[in-house]
Structures are given as C-alpha cells and as structure tokens.
Amino acid sequence: MDILIISFSNSDYDRAAQGVAGAGRNLATVLGGRLRAVVIGPGNAAMNSRLAAVADEVIVADQAELAEYQPEIFLQALTSICRDAAPAAVLFGNDTYSQELAPRLAHRLSGSAAGDGIELAVDNGAIRVRRSVYGGKAVATIELKRSPAVLWLRARAFEPAPEKDSATAAITRPAVDLSMRAPTQIIERKSEGAGEARLEDARVIISGGRGLGGPEPFADLQDVAGLIGAQLAASRAACDSGWCPPSWQVGQTGKKVAPGLYIAVAIRGASQHMAGISDARVIAAINIDADAPIFKHCRFGIVEDYKNVIPLLKEKLAALQR
Amino acid sequence: MIDQQIATRQVLWNITHDWVMYVLFAVSLAIAGYGIYLRLSIWRRGVAVDRFDRPAERIKLLLRHALLQGRTVRERYAAIFHSFIFTGFIILFIATTVVMLDHRFGIPIMRGAFYLYFQSFVVDVFGAMVLVGVGIATVRRAVIRPKKLVYTDEALRILALIFLMALTGFLIEGWRIAATNDPWGAWSPFGYLVARLSESLMSVETMTTAHLWTWWLHSALVFGFIAWAPYTKLIHILTGPLNIYTARLDPSGVILKTLDFENQDAPLGVKTLANFTWKDLADFDACTECGRCTQVCPANTVGKSLSPRDIILDLRDLIRAGGSDPMLAFEQPVVNAVPATAAEALWECTTCGACMEACPVFIEQMPKILDLRRFQVMEESDFPETMQEAITSLESRGHPFRGTQSTRVDWAEGLNVSIMADARDADVLFWVGCGGALIERNQKVVRATARLLEKAGVRFAILGREEKCTGDPARRIGNEFLYDMMVRENVDLLNGYGVKQIVTSCPHCFNTFLNEYPQFGGRFEVWHHSEFLSKLIEDGRLALSEKLDASVTFHDPCYLGRHNGRFDAPRQIVRIASRSSVEMAQTRENGFCCGGGGGMSFVDEPKDKRVNQERARQALETGADVVAVGCPFCMTMLEDGINARKGDRDVRVMDVAEILWQTMEVESKK
Amino acid sequence: MNIIVCLKQILDPEVPARDFRIDAEKKEAVRGTANLVTNIFCENALETALQLREKTGGRITALVFAPESGEDALRKALAMKADEAVLVINDGHPHPDPLAVAHVLAAAISKIGVFDLVMVGRESGDWGVGQTGGLLAEELGVPCISFVDNLENGTDGLIVTRQTDNGWEKARSTTPLVVTITNNEYNVPRIPKTRDIMMSARQPITRLTLDEIGVDAASIRAGGNYYEIVDISIPVKEVTCEFVTGDSLDERVDQFAKRIIEVTQAL
Numbered sequence A: 001m002d003i004l005i006i007s008f009s010n011s012d013y014d015r016a017a018q019g020v021a022g023a024g025r026n027l028a029t030v031l032g033g034r035l036r037a038v039v040i041g042p043g044n045a046a047m048n049s050r051l052a053a054v055a056d057e058v059i060v061a062d063q064a065e066l067a068e069y070q071p072e073i074f075l076q077a078l079t080s081i082c083r084d085a086a087p088a089a090v091l092f093g094n095d096t097y098s099q100e101l102a103p104r105l106a107h108r109l110s111g112s113a114a115g116d117g118i119e120l121a122v123d124n125g126a127i128r129v130r131r132s133v134y135g136g137k138a139v140a141t142i143e144l145k146r147s148p149a150v151l152w153l154r155a156r157a158f159e160p161a162p163e164k165d166s167a168t169a170a171i172t173r174p175a176v177d178l179s180m181r182a183p184t185q186i187i188e189r190k191s192e193g194a195g196e197a198r199l200e201d202a203r204v205i206i207s208g209g210r211g212l213g214g215p216e217p218f219a220d221l222q223d224v225a226g227l228i229g230a231q232l233a234a235s236r237a238a239c240d241s242g243w244c245p246p247s248w249q250v251g252q253t254g255k256k257v258a259p260g261l262y263i264a265v266a267i268r269g270a271s272q273h274m275a276g277i278s279d280a281r282v283i284a285a286i287n288i289d290a291d292a293p294i295f296k297h298c299r300f301g302i303v304e305d306y307k308n309v310i311p312l313l314k315e316k317l318a319a320l321q322r
Numbered sequence B: 001m002i003d004q005q006i007a008t009r010q011v012l013w014n015i016t017h018d019w020v021m022y023v024l025f026a027v028s029l030a031i032a033g034y035g036i037y038l039r040l041s042i043w044r045r046g047v048a049v050d051r052f053d054r055p056a057e058r059i060k061l062l063l064r065h066a067l068l069q070g071r072t073v074r075e076r077y078a079a080i081f082h083s084f085i086f087t088g089f090i091i092l093f094i095a096t097t098v099v100m101l102d103h104r105f106g107i108p109i110m111r112g113a114f115y116l117y118f119q120s121f122v123v124d125v126f127g128a129m130v131l132v133g134v135g136i137a138t139v140r141r142a143v144i145r146p147k148k149l150v151y152t153d154e155a156l157r158i159l160a161l162i163f164l165m166a167l168t169g170f171l172i173e174g175w176r177i178a179a180t181n182d183p184w185g186a187w188s189p190f191g192y193l194v195a196r197l198s199e200s201l202m203s204v205e206t207m208t209t210a211h212l213w214t215w216w217l218h219s220a221l222v223f224g225f226i227a228w229a230p231y232t233k234l235i236h237i238l239t240g241p242l243n244i245y246t247a248r249l250d251p252s253g254v255i256l257k258t259l260d261f262e263n264q265d266a267p268l269g270v271k272t273l274a275n276f277t278w279k280d281l282a283d284f285d286a287c288t289e290c291g292r293c294t295q296v297c298p299a300n301t302v303g304k305s306l307s308p309r310d311i312i313l314d315l316r317d318l319i320r321a322g323g324s325d326p327m328l329a330f331e332q333p334v335v336n337a338v339p340a341t342a343a344e345a346l347w348e349c350t351t352c353g354a355c356m357e358a359c360p361v362f363i364e365q366m367p368k369i370l371d372l373r374r375f376q377v378m379e380e381s382d383f384p385e386t387m388q389e390a391i392t393s394l395e396s397r398g399h400p401f402r403g404t405q406s407t408r409v410d411w412a413e414g415l416n417v418s419i420m421a422d423a424r425d426a427d428v429l430f431w432v433g434c435g436g437a438l439i440e441r442n443q444k445v446v447r448a449t450a451r452l453l454e455k456a457g458v459r460f461a462i463l464g465r466e467e468k469c470t471g472d473p474a475r476r477i478g479n480e481f482l483y484d485m486m487v488r489e490n491v492d493l494l495n496g497y498g499v500k501q502i503v504t505s506c507p508h509c510f511n512t513f514l515n516e517y518p519q520f521g522g523r524f525e526v527w528h529h530s531e532f533l534s535k536l537i538e539d540g541r542l543a544l545s546e547k548l549d550a551s552v553t554f555h556d557p558c559y560l561g562r563h564n565g566r567f568d569a570p571r572q573i574v575r576i577a578s579r580s581s582v583e584m585a586q587t588r589e590n591g592f593c594c595g596g597g598g599g600m601s602f603v604d605e606p607k608d609k610r611v612n613q614e615r616a617r618q619a620l621e622t623g624a625d626v627v628a629v630g631c632p633f634c635m636t637m638l639e640d641g642i643n644a645r646k647g648d649r650d651v652r653v654m655d656v657a658e659i660l661w662q663t664m665e666v667e668s669k670k
Numbered sequence C: 001m002n003i004i005v006c007l008k009q010i011l012d013p014e015v016p017a018r019d020f021r022i023d024a025e026k027k028e029a030v031r032g033t034a035n036l037v038t039n040i041f042c043e044n045a046l047e048t049a050l051q052l053r054e055k056t057g058g059r060i061t062a063l064v065f066a067p068e069s070g071e072d073a074l075r076k077a078l079a080m081k082a083d084e085a086v087l088v089i090n091d092g093h094p095h096p097d098p099l100a101v102a103h104v105l106a107a108a109i110s111k112i113g114v115f116d117l118v119m120v121g122r123e124s125g126d127w128g129v130g131q132t133g134g135l136l137a138e139e140l141g142v143p144c145i146s147f148v149d150n151l152e153n154g155t156d157g158l159i160v161t162r163q164t165d166n167g168w169e170k171a172r173s174t175t176p177l178v179v180t181i182t183n184n185e186y187n188v189p190r191i192p193k194t195r196d197i198m199m200s201a202r203q204p205i206t207r208l209t210l211d212e213i214g215v216d217a218a219s220i221r222a223g224g225n226y227y228e229i230v231d232i233s234i235p236v237k238e239v240t241c242e243f244v245t246g247d248s249l250d251e252r253v254d255q256f257a258k259r260i261i262e263v264t265q266a267l
C-alpha cells in the first residue's frame, strides 16, 4: 500500500519536509508500497523536482484556488487527492497547517490520526506511532485502528529521505473540483521575523545571568542566538542590573517559558529562576562553578568561564550549521 | 513668718460677672460633648466586636501605656516634650478641680501646705514645663520637620493655642501676685517672676486692668480649647486611653478575624467603612498623628507608597469631611477612596506588624490593610498576577510555588526519615513546610534540622506527600476562603494522626498552628525549630564542643519575633554555636522585615524599592560573616539581597539549624 | 451569540517529574496525591469566550465529558461566569480516544441545541492529542479554525485571529464554527471571585448519560475504535548533567556545540 506525504509548497523542501519524506520512505519500504509526495499550494517547481528525486510520484496541487492557504479549500483538495490515492498512511510535518488539517482529513477518509510522532513502526500490519505525552514525562505508543493512518510528525526528528538511484519521479496534476464557497476565509497574514516571537513561544532560548558582569556580553549571546534561531532571556539579577530589558526576565515573577532547549549562561539556577523554565524540554548551562544548582537540572553543561566559551561556540555553531 | 496653715489665695480676685464664665464653660462643654457624640455615633456604625472582656488585663495595659506612656517613651526626643505637655495637663486639670472644690463647693482643701507645695509650686513648675514642651514640639515641627510628622498644620495651631493658654495663665498669676501683694507669691516661682518683672514696668492699676482682660482672654482660650479639642487630633486625650483599654490582648499573630461564609449579605472583607468594626472606626479617632508607624514600615522605608499612618488619617479625614452626615463616606468603597488606600499600596504590606508594635495608642493598622485585601481578592479578584499564581497553585496543588521541580520529600533523600502514615507512634511531627521542602536552598535547612533531631534521638516523622500548605499565604494575600478550607483539611489530617507536638522550621507555619489553628479545633504543642533545638541542647541531648568560626548576626523573622515574642532561642543557638555574634541596629520587637511576608515573596518589587536589599544593607553594616535566619522566606529574601549587595565580601546566609549542624559536622570529622 | 466551551479535566500537569508514575495496567498516569485540574488551553478557551461575550452578549455553556469528578471543572467554569454547565458522564473507559470524545461532544451539543460557536483548547496537558477540535468540527459538519487567540464580531461574520508558525492570520468566518484556542497574553484565565465560587456551588449542572445523548454507548465505554494506546512508559531520564569532556577547551566547546545542534534539530 502506498504512503502519501503532504508538503506545503510555500515552505520549500525544508528540513521538516525532508524528515517527512524520510519517514515516508521507511514506511513505504516496510509496507511494500510507493512513496507519493503531494505538494500543495502555489507552484514551486524547485520543490517539485527535489521531491521527484526522492519520491516515486509527485502529485502537484497548484490550482489557482490553492494560491493561498485556506483551510476548507485545502482540506477539500487533500481529501479528494487522498481518496483517489487510497494510501495506507498520509504523513504531515508538524507545522500549523498540518496540525489543523490532519485530524479532519482522517475523519473525512474514515481513517485515524495521531500527531507529534517521533517514531513510526508497523506491527502486524498496523501502524504505530511513538510520541511523548504528559508534557514529556512519558512516552506512549499508539496503534491506529482505522486506515488510512493520518500522521503528523516531529519532522526534524526523522532522517531525511535518500535520493533515489533511478530516474526522477513523474509529476502529475490531478484536476480537483474546488468550486466550493468556503465558509471561512483567511483575509490577512503577517509573518514576524525570527526572534520576534514571544518568549513564551520560543523554541530555543539563550539566557544570561549576573555572571555575565555587564550588558556587552548580551550582544555576543545575540550572535549565538542568531545562529540557532534562539531568543534571548535573562535572570532577574541581570534584568535588575539594567543589562537587558525587564521583559526578558524568566522565572517565578517573570515569564514562564517552554522551549525545546534552554541555554543558561552564567545563571546560578535559583528556585525562583527555575520556576520559569520547568516546562523546558532540555536545559543546558555554561557556568564557571561546577556546584551551581543549575547543573542539577541540566541535560548537558560546560564548566568554564563564559568568556572563553562564547567566541568558540560561535565559530563551532557556524561551522556545524553549514 | 506668717503661719503657713492659713496660706491660700483669693479665688476670682478682680473678677466680676463670673457667671459669664460658667455660661461659657457650659457652652464649651456642650460643643465638646457634641463633638464626642459625633465620634461615638460614627463608631456605632461599625460591626460589633467584644473588646471589653478580661478587664483586669485591660486595666493593667491602660496603666502601663496610657498613664506611664509605655510606648511613647520609646522615642526619647518625642517622649520628653510629650510628657511635659501630658503631665502638665494632668496637673493643671487637678489644680482646676481643686479650685472648684474649694470655691464652688466650699470644701476647704486649697489651704496651707497643700496650697503652697502643690497648688502653687508644683502647678507653677508644671505650667512652665508645658511651655517648654510646646517649645520643643514647635521647633521639631516647624524647624526640623521630620517627614513622618507632618500630616497637617493642625498640630501647629494646637501648639500655638496651648502656648497662649499657658502664657496668659502666667501673666494673670503674676499680675495678681503683684497687685494683691500676695505673701505666698514666691511659692509660684514663675508667676512670681512675672510679678517682679511687671512691678518695674507697670503701675498697680495697669496691672489690675491688664489682669482683668487677660483673665477673660485666658478663659476664652481655655473654653475654646475644650470646645475645639474633640474636633482635632487632641481627641486622642480621650480616645487614646479608650483605645488602649480596648486593644487586642493576644499576640499580634492572632489578630485576623475569621469570616462567616454562610452570611450572604456582608461583603467578604471590607468594602465600605461600615464593614469595619467599631474598634477600627475608633482607631481612626485615636491617632495622634505621631507617624511612628510609617517611620518603621519597611515598605515605606524603601520608598514605596504604603503609609499606615496615612491610611488611618486619610480615612479619618474622609469621615470628618462628611461633617455631621458621614453617610457620604460610608457609602463608597474604601479602596482607592483616599490616596493612602490606593490599591497598589495594599499590595506592598508585608504584614510585618511593625506599625502596630510602634503605635503608642495601639491602633491596628495591618488588619485593616488585610480587610481591604480580602475585599480585593474575594469580591473583586483584582490583585497582582504573581500572587494570583500563588493562589492558583495553592488551590490545585497545595503549595504556592508554581513551577517548582521538587517534591515534598526530595530533601530527605538518603536520610532515614519516617513518614507519619507508617510511624503513627512518633512523638513529634516535623512539619517541613512548603518553603522548606520546595525551595532548593531551604532543603539544606530542613535536612540539617532532621539530622539534628535524629542525632538527639527524637522520635519524629513527617507527613511527606500528605503535607500541604498551612494556608498562611492564602490568608495574608487575602483569600480567607481558601485559607479556611485548607485549615479545615489540615486540622482533620493532623487530628486523624493524633498529632500532639509539631516542630517546624517555618515561622509562618509556626504562627498559624500556634495562634490560628485553635480557632478551627486544631490544638497542638507547637515549636519553632530554633526553640526545640535549643531545648535539646539545654537538656543535654545535643552536645556541641565546636563553634562556627564566624561572626554571626541574627535576623528576627517577624512571625517568630514581633508577632509571637520569641527572640531568645535562635540567639541562644547563635551564641553557643558561633565565634561571636552581633546585633543589627533594628532587632527584636523593632526588627526590620526581610520583605517576604504577606505574600510579598510572590511579587517582584521594583528594583530600586526592595525591602530585602534594605535589610541586607543593615545586615552587612554589622560586618558579620554570616547572616543567620530562622525562616525559609527570610532565607530567599536575604540571600537575594546579600548577593546583590555584598560586592567582594564573603557573606553567607545560614539558618540557625545549619549553623548548629555544621558545628556537629566539624566535630564528627575530628 | 450562543457559545459552547468544551473543557477537559486532566491530571495536574505540574506533578513533579520525580513524583510521576505510570499505571501499566490502565496505561495512564497514576493520580497519587495530585489533583485534577481544568486543562489550561480549555481555560484559555473559556476566558476567550467570556471576553467575546462581553463584546457581543450571548450565552456560554460549559460542556464536560468526564466522570463525576468533572463537576469540579464545571463549578469553576460557573464561577468564572459561564451561564450553563453540562456534564456528560463518562462511566466507561478512563481515556477514550479522540474520535469517541468528539462523537460524544457532538451528540451532546446537538442535544443542547442551537450554537454559533464551539470553542475547545488546542490540546490537552495530559495526552496532548490536539484533535478534538478538528474531529468535532467534522462530526458537526461545520468549519474549523485552529490556534485561535482572539475573536471579534465583524460586519459579515466573525473575525478570527490565529497564530501560525511565524506570525498570525486573520480569518473571516460564518457561524456555526469550531475554533481551537491557544494562549496569548490576553486570554490568561481569570481568577474567579470567591463570591462567585460560593455561588457556583448552588448553581444547577445538567447531567447527561451516554445513553441519553444517543450515541453508541457500548463502543464509547470501550474507549472507541480510532486508536489505542499500546504502551506507555517513563523514558529513562538523564538525571545527571553530562559535562562535556575533552582534552582542550576547543574540544569541549565543540562537544557542547554538537549537542546544541542535536537538540535543536529534533525540535
């Protein structure tokens, strides 16, 4: 049975799309079906051809009605395509649009959906997803009982799909009837540059404390942040010293944040500070003092003067990102 | 020498139509009476509360604080002038009564030696003291102008009036002595001085005329004074003693009233003035405007807007502005009605109780703040966001620390501490407290405490995961409803285990158990860990031969010290367990709050107005190496303050139990 | 405007990790001494609804599908000033699958009658499924917009603002409509007034059984047939901090950088 992967053309063939393709390829191999990629949204030839290099077929839905994302119309288009393709599984990334559409698509296809998958498996022909539950305190394996399985994945957790040796896949453009009158209509869109998001929503945070000794080091932290798409925050001691705006304060009386990664630089880790980051998935720290309480909460850390670490770290991260 | 037996003087010499005086007197008494009636009728609008029980204790309090001015004298400078005026007034009052008894009622007491020693000499000297007192007071107000003192200029007008009364008194006395050539004149030295000085300047006729007019002026001033006094802060001459007589008799830790949640009509907390008790309303009229409360208020000291004096006086003036129709004032919500009750100010109070301790007439400022908080929290749900989070956390998880990553028992890891559920026969319940169990820094403190108890062979247990907040933060923030529920649950739990003795390292828990739980049927023998440990030392169950090689200064937790009068046990431990100890300038009942009480450890104070930094400054001033504390909240507040202020100095904050445990560890290493 | 807000009652998500246990039999977390609370996104939804009602008027019905304990969530909703409360009693599976839940909610909503807007939280703090809103929309046959954080009355239809990965979008929509609500700084749930908490204890709660709302009760009681939790476990946590090692500072920082990349890539 075939596997369908869904990509939105406006986000290009990014790391997420690559991860979805990788997961799709593995699943297709296990189930002995084809990997068929759906690219939906305004025409994106580059993306189509990149997918053609990894998938067995590329289905492009770039009709005029799909020039901009509209939930009801996109859902209609995907339902129609999936019905025709009758796949065993439909895979999405975990962006806003995917999360919005996947459960509804599953319902329309009489399938089952599950989200935020970090691992996929097939057991006795049934598709199973592993995902974290209870705010990351536990991991569950979920078996989908209906077909198709509509899944959205923590796409970056999956290895990208390898390019095929054989010829690139055919690109098809099935005609979909989208002449519906959509009851909802997105009328305005605004994207904010990276780093502008609210601290509460940041995926990665680099936070500075009193140990920085002044406002200047925050500029260096900013450089590091730029490299990994992080946002800056601070302990109250740093905010109080006037080295950074008070809105950066994280903690009991500051912001409560829940990033995937929180890097604490020269922060001791007082309870009042930790109260703000209890929902962080991974905490890392740079501190000169190996006994600093922050390390008790860290997944990894480095005991060193931050002044020696930051310049090197900038270099290393820049190199690794390339 | 003339026979002293017959010494006296002619009353109403030179005065005719003296009935006019009695008419004036009657009029002034009527006006004064009306003033007092107005005040009384306002107090009667308050909610009933019994403050006339236990008369013996009350009379003792009255003698100590009204007659002997127990609290006024704490401030030496003010005490001098106040006692001059105060005693002067009493003596002059007695003297006038004597005149009346003798003259009007024909009781011959203004005679002989009594006349000479008391009626002439003593009265004269005390009259002069009034003048001196007024002089000092005027200099203080008009020249030095300490910020805390200046509320209105009424005080200056009063001083001027008293000055004129005393001055005219001396003038008429002098002129009478001179004009009548009073043989006993010299017994009134200051009057005599006036007489001798006048003689050289004026003829007897001039003096007689001047005496006549000044006599009437003096009378007018006195009657004016009597009539006016109840309309000014001078009413404290009456309300002060009354207030002292009706003061709370219990330690200030028990002062908050419980609420009846079945009563649907009354607002929760104080909405309008009518929801205050009559005693609260009487408080407003007892205030002497001395400003002591605001001067000691930690929030005010660091520059916040909270001023307990202004709360009292602004509300007093709000009522008085309504004149004989106080309804106006009684209808509007109290919060934000006057500048001092602005909502922000209410959330600056640490409930430290310093204001109440300082007040010479026993006004209860802090409970009024709490009453207003209750209304804001329970009826308006309008209070600082981070306090809301603490409340929400209390509701859903029984502790106020949102986001804590600790469990109730993490601190005991590796120790062999029994859990009550498995050790029902334990002698002592060690109540760890949320601050002890869930703030990482304090885990070391409760660990040290547990190990000391273990070492002394105390059979103790903890509640472990069953432990929940005592309810103190809910109550101080103003959520009496939540507090009420939590207390009832806890009382059931503790009584269920048959708990008799509780040791806790948190003074807030200590105060709540000791003073507040009995109202809900929870009666235990409650110990603060410092007291329990110091008793273990006394009983020889903990022996120490080592000392911490440091100079230590102890910071009094408000809820152990001022609110409950326990000052010695922690000092005892510091004294025997450390090289040396020093006191901060403000200690014991005058201790300065760490800034963490009253739910204030859940809000972020503006960075230039932090109570903990001020206290840290005071602690650092002593030059001590260790600041000793006995409270988990003091620990976090002071550690934060010390770290921010210590610069390069090596200063640590340690709980008394940690100090004690460290000496044991040193010993065991040897 | 008739608004229905669906609320989920969950295990307090703030149970410290060290107190967190799994019941292997029931395949869910052990409650222990922890409390049940209303899912935070559901409270954000209720708060958003309350604010919308302030602008447009109307009625808010709080709807909970839970065992009897769900009454607490409804009392709190009433205290926050929802107008009505409906409890559909779950006397079956402890955690029915999302389609079963959507199916029950849809049936209950039909029973309640007319509605313009259904609001649900974007996901729950326990299982974090994130499907209830979408499935419910399909069950009801109405459109759905996800990750909404604000609604206003526009000239023709509702104006709905929602968060996207890197910004926001505004949509216009007809009613009826289902929205899933996410949090922002303006929809932090209000703290109910104590007076209202006291009053809420006396307000009526409509109780409905599965049989009364006309669903296939047996299948719901069995947990549904959409998906099944086959295994749940607590991942072995790296409790101790791993200090990067290496002979030189360069090497150690290199290790540190690699770990950062490793983590960020998996987000």
Ligand SMILES: Cc1cc2nc3c(=O)[nH]c(=O)nc-3n(C[C@H](O)[C@H](O)[C@H](O)COP(=O)(O)OP(=O)(O)OC[C@H]3O[C@@H](n4cnc5c(N)ncnc54)[C@H](O)[C@@H]3O)c2cc1C
Pocket (backbone or CB within 6 Å): A208, A209, A210, A211, A212, A234, A235, A236, A237, A238, A249, A250, A251, A252, A253, A254, A255, A265, A266, A267, A268, A269, A270, A271, A272, A273, A276, A286, A287, A288, A289, A292, A304, A305, A306, A307, B600, B601, B602, B603, B604, B636, B637, B640, B643
């Ligand atoms: C009521 C209350 C509320 C509070 N709320 C908050 C809050 O919301 N958020 C908050 O953050 N705090 C809060 N605090 C303050 C908190 O208690 C701590 O004081 C504060 O978090 C300390 O900040 P810090 O770790 O940056 O500074 P410090 O405690 O001074 O720690 C500095 C750290 O930097 C390290 N360091 C020094 N030099 C270097 C170097 N060259 N290289 C590497 N490391 C170095 C040190 O080893 C140390 O660990 C609150 C306190 C109170 C009392």
Ligand code: SF4
Pocket (backbone or CB within 6 Å): B293, B296, B297, B298, B299, B300, B306, B307, B308, B348, B349, B350, B351, B352, B353, B354, B355, B356, B365, B366, B369
């Ligand atoms: S209790 Fe303390 S903080 Fe509150 S008003 Fe009185 S002195 Fe000020």
Ligand code: SF4
Pocket (backbone or CB within 6 Å): B286, B287, B288, B289, B290, B291, B292, B293, B294, B308, B309, B312, B355, B358, B359, B360, B361, B362, B363, B365
């Ligand atoms: S309340 Fe008491 S301490 Fe404060 S100004 Fe009045 S009399 Fe003085």
